[in-house]
Amino acid sequence: MSLITLKTHDRYDYSPLPQRPDFAWPGGKRLSVAICNNIEVFSFRDGLGSDSAQVGAPQTSRNYAWRDYGNRVGQWYLFDLLDEMGLPASHNFNSLLFDHCPAIADRMIARGDEFIGHGRSNAERQDVLPPAEEEALIREAYDAITAYTGKAPAGWLGPYLAQTDITLDLLREVGFSYVLDWPADDQPFWMRTRTRPILSVPYSIEVNDSPVMAFRQEGPASFERMMIDQFDEMLLQSARYPLCYTIVLHPFVIGHPYRLRALRRALAHIMEHRDDIWITTPGAVAEHYATLFPAGSA
Template structure:
């Protein structure tokens, strides 16, 4: 029986891959990814603090808006206090809506990652021409606010059409984080050349954990610690990427921020043993590695 396949990447069992190290000899890379989102008022898509699939209302619009008005600023203060670099998956509409956001991220030297126009819509239901327009409008709006175009992409709701990877590569994106398929980066085929998949967790992610599965902030902090400790031990055998995924309107709430801070402090006690980085920096490093080390790298052009 031949099952349908995407044809973007080949199967690859992690114990069979070549070994390598991250910068400074580290075996575990840690990335903190924050999501900055803006939604339509009483329309489109959007999560709810009380129940999955609730209709859009003034209440849940305001709950999500807390992230831009308060939660993000709580989080940035914590990241500054702990001296943690971060990347932000940004709806371009959020930068237009709240003009204070982009300067604050630029002041930290943080990375802007394309995250669609708004999380009130998804791209996988669009015709190819309309999906390209969404990607281009997102890229250009972020460029206007950040001064440089984003090189990475995370689709709203991590949703992809059959053409998403092709469109991203054709419009200048060099990596994406939509595929939770691995704990190492890997290259994927597009009609315009390879694009890199950077690990991005939907398990160690505050939105599905606390909004949909109704875990507490303390339980989520314990998940972070358990994930980090186990991956640090596993990294003795192979290089890994531990991604921690946050949303301003979820962990930006003060009672959730306190256990999150404790979990991040636990990670920082191992700062000399890890590579604390951003996805774009990690993607740049992988792009400069010799062919044959990273799955799919045989698709890359020969150097020189």
């Protein structure tokens, strides 16, 4: 008998991959591929924010400007690259960007990209807030996207992927139908809330430019190898299991030209297999999966 008791949750049950029902993505494809970009706005010399050289560095004019490069320059390089390759994308979008950088939102709308709720700003996180304030943050982000774009967002990624014990409940009650905050799987899975289920959609914290290059200080060649190796192995594994591949980006990281060159090479490799994959967005993944396996059907 164990001498310790693990704290658990009741959001989902254990489900080993080989014991799940088989299915296919649209067109009979076995691997979905999505580019998940994070567009963020920060508070000058205040609040939270990453640094280009030191984990946990204080907020300074230097690291504020480094992050602002992403919205002023890097994001536009990335848009052009996606246009050149004919790739859709989703963007985890801080709602205060509508006030500070509306041209980014306009380009996303013109491209037909997906807006995913990402809080108000990455200068703050929600897991330190009391329930009423957390609900207000979620609702403010949801309402801002709806008002500007004319379409309510379906998906949510919290700043720093941080959640309280009731975040999933609040997200579902405000109107979100899927989340990216739980990197527990390479397939979608349903999670319980106090009202209706909410879908978890895969989102990589491994093939992710921020932890790789900003926090672990690995170079772009290393990230390029990760993107390609993850894709090649998942394409192989997808013959047995339908899977979701995601590349996670931040324009203040990947948008610097020498890093963008590595992304360009990795995407070119992936596009060599475009007839074998479903190039899509997390929202389309969620919609297709929910059609095949409605909440409560399992």
